Amino acid sequence: MKEKRPTPLRMGRREALQLLATTAAALRIGGEAPPVNSDSGRTRVTIVCIIRYQIDPFQRDAFKKYAENWGRIIPRCGGHLVGYFLPYEGTNDIGWGLIAFDSLASYETYRTRLKADPEARENLAMAQTRRFILREERNFVEVVDGTFGIPPTPGGPK
Secondary structure (H helix, E strand, O other), X not given: OOOOOOOOOOOOHHHHHHHHHHHXXXXXXXXXXXXXXXXXXXXXXXXXXXXXXXXOHHHHHHHHHHHHHHHHHHHHHOOEEEEEEOOOOOOOOEEEEEXXXXXXXXXXXXXXXXXXXXXXXXXXXXXXXHOOEEEEEEEEEEOOOOOOOOOOOOOOOO
């Protein structure tokens, strides 16, 4: 039986699992905690924008610089940056960006701020000029309550 391969516009099972593992690792490794609702102490994040980039593998360092720039820009414009991820092992031309929001309205506000931000415009122009991003896809996923940003349990199972 012939194996089905994902089309360039669809995420295959292996890529989805890789994304989930990467996201889980990023949340465990550290960084800033997701936004918290001060009334209940629960995480306010309800949606995550997952950006899948197909990049020119010969311009990996240019994509890295682009991603590092978003590390300053995204939080300033109102997004909770979960992280940007470069290809490491396996596929050498797929990168990821994950940004969390408390609502779709918050995302729309963020996009408005992003369009007005001079450094954001400069970063996008650099990517267009250098042409290291070959394709970009955005998917929005809903966070399942009680599963986002949970730190590891010390000791674990015995």
